[in-house]
Amino acid sequence: MAVAERNLILLGAPGAGKGTQAQRLAVRFGIPQISTGDMLRAARREGTPLGKKAEEYMNKGALVPDEVVIGLVEERLGKPDAKAGFILDGFPRTIPQAEALDRMLLGRAPLVVVDIVLSETEVVRRLASRMVCAECGANAVGEGPACHDCGGPLVPRADDREQVVLNRLKVYRDQTEPLIAYYGSRSTYCRIDGARLPDDVTADIIKAVERHR
C-alpha cells in the first residue's frame, strides 16, 4: 500500500527548535528534512558562488533574497526522495516564499503547518548558549568539547552574536510573523508550545500531524 504523502513546514522564531524537531520528525515519518539554513551554510563552507552570495546576508542576520532560496527549495523538492513528502525547516520565511511554495505544491497533498511558539526572552537565552561544530555545522549535544558526529571543535554559530541575534529577531517579526496570518485560517495549521523539553514538543507535533492524515 502506498504511504500517504506528508508535507510539513515548521514555523517559529530562530531558536524555537525547528532544526531539532525537523530532524526527529524526518526519522519518525521517513521523509527528508530540508533546511534552507543548512543548505546555505553548506554552500558557504564549500565556497560556491551561491554560498559566497548568501554569506553576506547571513552574517548580518538578514534574509537571503527570495529568488535564491525559492530556487534552492524548488530544485530540492523535485528530487525523488521528496515525492513521498518532506519537512521544510526555515522555509518559507516571507510571504513571497509562502506563495511560491503553494504554487510548487499544486496537485500535491496539503501542507501541514506546525508553528512552534516561544517567547522572545527565551529565544535570546537559547541562542546565546548555542554551540555548533566548526567542521560539519551540527548543533552541539550536551556539554562535551567536541562534535558528537565528526569530532570537530565546537564554536558559537557565526550569526548567534548578540547584535546579529537581535537583528534576526527583528527580521522574524517583520517578515516571517506575517506567515501566521497567511496560514492561520487553514485547517492544517497547528500551534505548538515550544517552551518545553524537546521530547514533549516532538510528541505534541506527532499528535497534531497524525490528526491531519
Ligand code: ADP
Ligand atoms: P535560524 O532559524 O536559527 O535563524 P537558520 O539556520 O534557519 O537559522 O537560518 C540562518 C540564516 O540563513 C538566516 O538568518 C538567513 O540569513 C538564511 N536563511 C535561511 N533560510 C532562509 C530563507 N527561507 N529565506 C531567506 N534566508 C534564509
